[in-house]
Amino acid sequence: MSNEIAILGAGMHPWGKWGKNFTEYGVKAARDALADAGVDWRDVGFVSGAATMRCGYPGYVAGATFAQALGWQGAEVNTSYAACASGSQALAAARAKILSGACDVALVVGADTTPKGFLAPQKGERPDDPDWVRFRLGITNPTYFALYARRRMEIYGDTQDDFALVKVKNAEHGFSNPNARYKKKFSAEDVAASAMVADPLRLMDICATSDGGAALVVSSVGYAKKIGRGDAVKVAAISTVTPSYASGIIEMPDLATDSAAVVEAQSFRAALPKKAYEEAGVAPGDVDVAEVYDLSTALELDWMEDLQLCERGEAAQLVRAGQTRVGGRLPINPSGGLACFGEAVPAQALSQVCELTWQLRGEAGARQVEGAKVGITANQGLFGHGSSVILKR
Amino acid sequence: MSKESAAATSNKPSVAVLDGWFTMDEDKPHLLGSQCNSCGTYYFPKQSNYCKNPSCDGESFNEVPLSRTGKVWSFTNACYQPPEPYIAADPYQPYAIAAVELEKEKMVVLGQVITGVDVDALRAGMQMELVLETLFEDDESRKLTWKWKPLASQ
Numbered sequence: 001m002s003n004e005i006a007i008l009g010a011g012m013h014p015w016g017k018w019g020k021n022f023t024e025y026g027v028k029a030a031r032d033a034l035a036d037a038g039v040d041w042r043d044v045g046f047v048s049g050a051a052t053m054r055c056g057y058p059g060y061v062a063g064a065t066f067a068q069a070l071g072w073q074g075a076e077v078n079t080s081y082a083a084c085a086s087g088s089q090a091l092a093a094a095r096a097k098i099l100s101g102a103c104d105v106a107l108v109v110g111a112d113t114t115p116k117g118f119l120a121p122q123k124g125e126r127p128d129d130p131d132w133v134r135f136r137l138g139i140t141n142p143t144y145f146a147l148y149a150r151r152r153m154e155i156y157g158d159t160q161d162d163f164a165l166v167k168v169k170n171a172e173h174g175f176s177n178p179n180a181r182y183k184k185k186f187s188a189e190d191v192a193a194s195a196m197v198a199d200p201l202r203l204m205d206i207c208a209t210s211d212g213g214a215a216l217v218v219s220s221v222g223y224a225k226k227i228g229r230g231d232a233v234k235v236a237a238i239s240t241v242t243p244s245y246a247s248g249i250i251e252m253p254d255l256a257t258d259s260a261a262v263v264e265a266q267s268f269r270a271a272l273p274k275k276a277y278e279e280a281g282v283a284p285g286d287v288d289v290a291e292v293y294d295l296s297t298a299l300e301l302d303w304m305e306d307l308q309l310c311e312r313g314e315a316a317q318l319v320r321a322g323q324t325r326v327g328g329r330l331p332i333n334p335s336g337g338l339a340c341f342g343e344a345v346p347a348q349a350l351s352q353v354c355e356l357t358w359q360l361r362g363e364a365g366a367r368q369v370e371g372a373k374v375g376i377t378a379n380q381g382l383f384g385h386g387s388s389v390i391l392k393r
Numbered sequence: 394m395s396k397e398s399a400a401a402t403s404n405k406p407s408v409a410v411l412d413g414w415f416t417m418d419e420d421k422p423h424l425l426g427s428q429c430n431s432c433g434t435y436y437f438p439k440q441s442n443y444c445k446n447p448s449c450d451g452e453s454f455n456e457v458p459l460s461r462t463g464k465v466w467s468f469t470n471a472c473y474q475p476p477e478p479y480i481a482a483d484p485y486q487p488y489a490i491a492a493v494e495l496e497k498e499k500m501v502v503l504g505q506v507i508t509g510v511d512v513d514a515l516r517a518g519m520q521m522e523l524v525l526e527t528l529f530e531d532d533e534s535r536k537l538t539w540k541w542k543p544l545a546s547q
């Protein structure tokens with residue numbers, strides 16, 4: 001297909017709470033990706049950074065920050081901000097540049113340093129700020145994930161044991177991943193013994209925030225062939241669609257959904273992969289492996305259904321049958337997912353693509369999904385941002 | 394600002410924690426939303442400058458009281474004290490939260506559940522009604538908020 005680009009290299013800085021400047025993580029990931037690609041830094045024509053909002057001005061201009069750290073060499077730069085989808089948006093900017101013929105090789109980088117503890121809103125009386133209002137009323141971030149989880153229990157009969165199985169499975173996957181932050185094989189008993197945060201979700205059902213960095217070296221298919229990498233993994237689709245009114249699911253930071261009184265209710269999560277499937281010419285049944293945004297254990301089940309990998313309400317059955325484990329029919333989050341990484345916002349969507357790159361090359365070691373040829377990512381963040389990327393080999 | 398328990402009774406005057414978000418009728422309160430004069434869609438909180446329906450360029454709205462009963466879409470609780478600007482009772486009292494579907498407006502509205510009703514007492518589809526309860530009080534007044542309460546006859 002003419003709108004494909006090649007992934008020549010992938011690299012990551014391990015996730016953790018390292019307390020360093022985000023630039024260090026980005027540079028490490030970028031150098032690893034360049035080495036993996038066998039591409040000289042001076043041959044990169046475009047640096048596409050995913051912005052971080054927590055690290056001051058260098059974070060707002062992340063593309064330039066990484067380019068300067070690697071050594072100014074005249075490349076054009078760009079910085080994307082799209083909440084959790086920032087990395088995918090940066091990848092989309094690189095793809096546009098490559099497909100337009102404006103450059104052959106681009107470097108895409110995202111990295112973040114996160115503060116400790118609760119992400120609290122700014123101080124002062126600010127009743128016009130939806131975030132201020134919801135915290136004033138006692139509605140925190142876990143509230144939303146807990147509402148989705150409880151809805152599954154009420155409508156589909158999912159149980160807290162099902163959610164724990166997702167955690168146990170992801171912990172098993174992440175155990176052998178050198179870039180994962182949490183490398184421990186947790187049991188269902190461990191999950192059940194962790195503190196309840198927002199019923200039905202316990203501490204171990206909810207992902208943490210982390211430091212980390214991820215990078216990709218991408219090129220035109222022609223350039224890949226020219227350097228003998230015609231068999232490289234390809235980006236077959238990048239979907240960054242916005243929601244369609246009326247959003248029928250209560251979303252952070254809102255206190256109410258849109259009204260579906262005059263327009264039919266729509267699901268944003270389901271819309272994201274739909275566009276990606278259409279663009280790639282791939283059907284859900286073709287997918288061998290998926291990396292999805294498990295901000296909570298239960299949300300992984302929602303994503304499986306939004307990706308049309310099973311019927312609505314059937315995701316928990318697949319988990320119970322062990323089909324979503326590596327070795328099962330449809331492995332989900334072989335990297336270990338957010339459960340083992342914690343969220344590093346501008347790096348996270350890129351880390352999903354890194355993992356699928358290694359999976360499709362057959363380089364994922366103990367967590368390798370045998371014979372994986374098609375992989376899909378999915379994530380959703382604040383303010384109508386989300387993404388879904390399809391890779392093919 | 395003192396941090397007194399929400400359950401404490403006092404003779405202080407009561408004021409809305411968010412001005413203009415609900416009626417102060419303590420018997421039968423309503424949330425105050427708005428309705429687009431062009432397409433009829435509803436908003437909560439109130440929308441007053443432009444309609445978000447992509448097929449509508451309406452810019453005038455009427456304030457409307459929203460339905461004060463609905464069905465539980467989902468529910469949870471807050472086991473840990475939220476950060477500021479939440480003002481918690483001391484000691485902290487966990488509370489339940491419900492997302493309630495309003496039939497006429499076809500929208501889901503969040504709110505705390507009235508003190509004393511735990512998640513064990515809640516189910517999807519349950520009928521709820523809107524009530525007012527003290528969220529916190531300071532030196533001058535009790536700050537009221539809306540809460541969801543299971544309808545008595547269930």
Ligand SMILES: [Zn+2]
Pocket residue numbers: 429430431432433434444445446449450451
């Ligand atoms: Zn309208």
